[in-house]
Amino acid sequence: MTFPTFIAVDVETTLNGNEDVGLAHPMHPDNRAVYVGISDSSGKAHAYETFHTPGLAEIAIGGYTPYATYCGHNFSFDMLYLFRLSHKFKHVIQKAKIWDTQLAEYILTGQRSKFSSLDELATKYDYPLKEDKIKQYFQAGLGSEKIPPEELIPYLKQDVEVTWKIARDQYKIAVEQGQLTLIETQMEAMQATTEMMYNGLHINKATLDAYTIEVVNEFVECKLNLEELVKDYVEDINSPKQWSQFFFGGKKKIKVKEEVGVYKNGNTKYKLVEKMVAVKPFVDFKPDPDKVSAKTGQVSVDDSVLNDMLDHTFNVEAKNIAKSLLKYRELSKQLSTYVQGLSKHLIDGFIHGKLNHTATVTGRLSSTNPNLQNISNNPIKKIFISRWVGGLIVEVDFNQLEVVALAHVTKDKQLIADISAGVDIHSALYEAMFGRKPTKEERKPFKARTFQLIYGAGAKAIAKQAGCPLEEAQKFVDVFYKRYPLVGAWHQDFAKLVESSSKYLRDKEGLLEKFKTCVHTTPTGRKFVFTEYYNDSSWSPKMYNFSPTEMKNYPIQGLATGDIVPLMLGVIYRKLIDRVDVKMLNTIHDSVLFDVQAESIGDFILDIKEIFQNTHKYYEETFKHPLALKLNAGVSYGENWFEMIEV
DNA sequence: CGGAGTAGCGCC
DNA sequence: TGGCGCTACTCCG
Secondary structure, three states: OOOOEEEEEEEEEOOOOOOOOOOOOOOOOOOOEEEEEEEOOOOOEEEEEOOOOHHHHHHHHHHOOOOEEEEEOOHHHHHHHHHHHOHHHHHHHHHOEEEEHHHHHHHHOOOOOOOOOHHHHHHHHOOOOOOHHHHHHHHOOOOHHHOOHHHHHHHHHHHHHHHHHHHHHHHHHHHHOOOHHHHHHHHHHHHHHHHHHHHOEEEOHHHHHHHHHHHHHHHHHHHHHHHHHOOOOOOOOOOHHHHHHHHHOEEEEEEEEEEEEEOOOOOEEEEEEEEEEEEOOOOOOOOOHHHEOOOOOOEOOOHHHHHHHHHHOOOHHHHHHHHHHHHHHHHHHHHHHHHHHHHOOEEOOEEOOEEEOOOOOOOOOEEEOOOOOOOOOOHHHHHEEOOOOOOEEEEEEEOOHHHHHHHHHHOOHHHHHHHHOOOOHHHHHHHHHHOOOOOHHHHHHHHHHHHHHHOOOOHHHHHHHHOOOHHHHHHHHHHHHHHOHHHHHHHHHHHHHHHHOOEEEEOOOOOEEEEEEEEEEOOOOOEEEEEOEEOOOOOOOOOEEOOHHHHHHHHHHHHHHHHHHHHHHHHHHHHHOOOOOEEEEEEOOOEEEEEEOHHHHHHHHHHHHHHHHOHHHHHHHHHOOOOOOOOOEEEEEEOEOOOOEEO
16 A cells, blocks of 8 residues: 655643643643654654754754655644744645544544544554653643653654554555545645634724623623512522522422520520422413423423413513523623633634534534634624734635535435525425415524424424424425425435444444444445434334434535535635635634635635635545535625625 | 533524 | 533532
8 A cells, every 4th residue: 555655743832821721722822832743754753842953843844755744643733833833834734735643533433533532542553652651740730841851752752653653554444444535635624724723813802892891781780680580589590490490399408497406505506407398389381391301300491481481471570580581691691601701712812712623423523712613693793803904804604505415415306406596495395385485584483494304303393493383393394305305215215224234333342232333434435323322202112213313414414514614624725825815714614714805805705705616526526426516605794703794 | 629410502 | 312612500529
């Protein structure tokens, strides 16, 4: 087998980051690479001390063949340090191919290996483990600069050499399993997300400060109001448990003073005793039985229950309290998660969130520290602005990406035709159900049913979510399957395929497992793992069964946001690599965020739209089979991430 | 006092 | 029984 020219890299760093944000944060100004370990093309490691000999590592890495594939474990971490260390590193590595052993392992195992450690892989591939002695320095919070070099250097070299060997082993398996192409596209996507993490999102401090004051004021007012309303009933308004007891009753623990005797001086002797007392419900309203937790028996007091209660009770006081609580929850979320949560990640005016490639079962990316994929769509988004004076934030979204993925996977002719012709499938389905076109207000909630169905929901789940009769939800499912028959056929056939190709695997001790497992490989090389669940419901005679929703959804979500989007992230990254007027900032499943200089905006919008519209070409070129449909994209831009104008 | 589990809620 | 991550509370050791 011919291998790429692998060059393994590993950095040892200080550990000065903020505890909240994660120690060793690669973008924290107090952190730096202390040692860089680099292998040659045969896997032999060399170590360089960055402080005393800053030029050495640079020369080493720059002096190797331009055809090298740089590899590391959790490599974006090392890359960020290297980028900060020298522009030469940044230039060389960004132009090259990379191989992250953590990401490769994730793909090779059908997303079962998540955030693996180098030691886990060393165990699996049969290479030496890290020395305990060194691990203890790190666990004690000591950065690499505090570890004696004669101990650290051999450790660093071993990590580099082990990484190099694992990369080669993985490469071989990738070829054997037909996953090399997918892995290569994922590595390109990692180049893109590493660039995004390096760039960070620029924050408008003045807007953040003003918004903070606004939210704090609203929050305090709302909090005082709510506390006044329930001062006799609920001690902690943040406690769902207490709210549940208040609204719907239950058992409450209280502490009571109990006489346990008399002191010698004649005073009564007391002891605090915990007692359970029954609490009467405050409202005469019983929520849906499935709003009761199976595990704790606690009645939910979430948003849907409170709104349901508002519609069904005549208790004015309870209504006021519920309304106030809903408002309080909203403001509390804003303040804690977004205003305060985002603020603590500010570094020199930027937020450098982390994009994770090995976090999900479907192959989607995830985002942490902070999560930049769930910023609420309200004025908090105004704080995200361009890094350039007059610059613009640009967001490009795939149009109905998951519907396209569904059409591609199921090959349903009508669905393909509808999307290709620009037919609004939600309107079409509505008309098929009710005999007329929906109004704008009718269309919006109706649209959610289609997504539910794609996510794998059956009639029951749709009815519950939509708050409509079961018959209506069943009719929707029937209408959907009638218009798009191959979707229904695929749902059935795929479930059968999973069932029939599943086996009892063996665990680490070689014993047969209790649940059957199916490992399914898609045409892109993506593997999905399905495992049986214990089935305690009466509708099926089987003890164990596969989750219908997982089977319906994984291949769709995986293709759309696990295969196609990362492929395009890599493509876009390569197209933009030499441009200084555009920066990639973030990706949110079916969209990509950019920072663009003002004078480039017109051309950039045209360019990026064209790239998105050519997704089918890149897909076919890469995976050697056609995508059933062309994709389209919507572009919006603005001075901040909230006030965006659609092009 | 810290870790695990739960509830709730933000996004696609 | 679609996929995530963050904050707060609760329980337990």
